[in-house]
Amino acid sequence: MLRDVTFGQYYPADSFVHKLDARVKLVLTLLFMVGIFFVVSFMGFAFITVYLLTVILVSRVPLKSVLKSIKGIIFLLLLTSILNVFFTKGDDPALALVYLKVTDRWTIEIYKEGLIFAAKMLLRLTYLVIGSSILTLTTTPVDLTHAVESLLKPLRIIHFPVHEFALIMSLTLSFIPSLIEETDRIIRAQKARGADFDTGGLVKRAKAFVPILIPLLVGGFRRAEELANAMNSRCYEGATKRTQMRVMKLSWRDLVATLFALVFMAAIFVLYGMRGQWGALDFLNWLYF
Numbered sequence: 001m002l003r004d005v006t007f008g009q010y011y012p013a014d015s016f017v018h019k020l021d022a023r024v025k026l027v028l029t030l031l032f033m034v035g036i037f038f039v040v041s042f043m044g045f046a047f048i049t050v051y052l053l054t055v056i057l058v059s060r061v062p063l064k065s066v067l068k069s070i071k072g073i074i075f076l077l078l079l080t081s082i083l084n085v086f087f088t089k090g091d092d093p094a095l096a097l098v099y100l101k102v103t104d105r106w107t108i109e110i111y112k113e114g115l116i117f118a119a120k121m122l123l124r125l126t127y128l129v130i131g132s133s134i135l136t137l138t139t140t141p142v143d144l145t146h147a148v149e150s151l152l153k154p155l156r157i158i159h160f161p162v163h164e165f166a167l168i169m170s171l172t173l174s175f176i177p178s179l180i181e182e183t184d185r186i187i188r189a190q191k192a193r194g195a196d197f198d199t200g201g202l203v204k205r206a207k208a209f210v211p212i213l214i215p216l217l218v219g220g221f222r223r224a225e226e227l228a229n230a231m232n233s234r235c236y237e238g239a240t241k242r243t244q245m246r247v248m249k250l251s252w253r254d255l256v257a258t259l260f261a262l263v264f265m266a267a268i269f270v271l272y273g274m275r276g277q278w279g280a281l282d283f284l285n286w287l288y289f
Helices: 022-038 040-057 063-071 073-088 112-138 141-151 153-158 162-192 202-208 208-232 251-272 279-287
Strands: 098-100 107-112
Touching: 022 112, 022 141, 022 251, 040 251, 063 073, 063 112, 073 098, 073 112, 073 162, 141 153, 141 162, 141 279, 153 162, 162 208
Parallel strands: none
Antiparallel strands: 098 107
């Protein structure tokens, strides 16, 4: 299961998306993550699905690798959906799909509005994870760090430690695959000694993972100390102005990708976002639930 975590992992390929400037990919991903919350119709989500599938196809990243990122948050998705179904009330109590009186004070009510809201929230969270996974799968941690540092350069005016912040993010992304591999190795070693992680209730499984935390923390601190010693031995100083081995430059690919993404997302927003805000498009109301 731990190997299914794709965040922070890079999939090497020679594709159009891989060759894009990391700054462009980061900004477009942030715009996508923000804009998806303005879409309120299922037709809009259908177009977003087409958009994501197109990006995945162009990036040459296997669809299986992208979908693996969802497996790690399935429990969160189900929990969020269930809470939205039971706690989203409808306009008319008489139209409840399910009405079950548990006690004098507690009742279980399920409305059509709750099911629709839960489905839309499930799609939003799923697409947020997929969008961020595409970014990390097609961008190396080093390039992503340089992109963040470049975009945050204006904050140096207020003496914000941009380089140190980018360095911390880079080290965090590079440590994620190592920690996942270390955790998987510890679990296999514990299983070889008779540990059971697959049976029993939720509490029992949680207790079974406690012995994993101690060697994992020890290994993490050891790796951090070794990295700190290596940086000190090379006389690393974060405040020193440094050059980059590969200078990021915008190309025609970045312009094409930006225009495609902006036009596509703008069309989705105008046609299928913020219901009731577009008087000239009232003829599209039949597309909404």
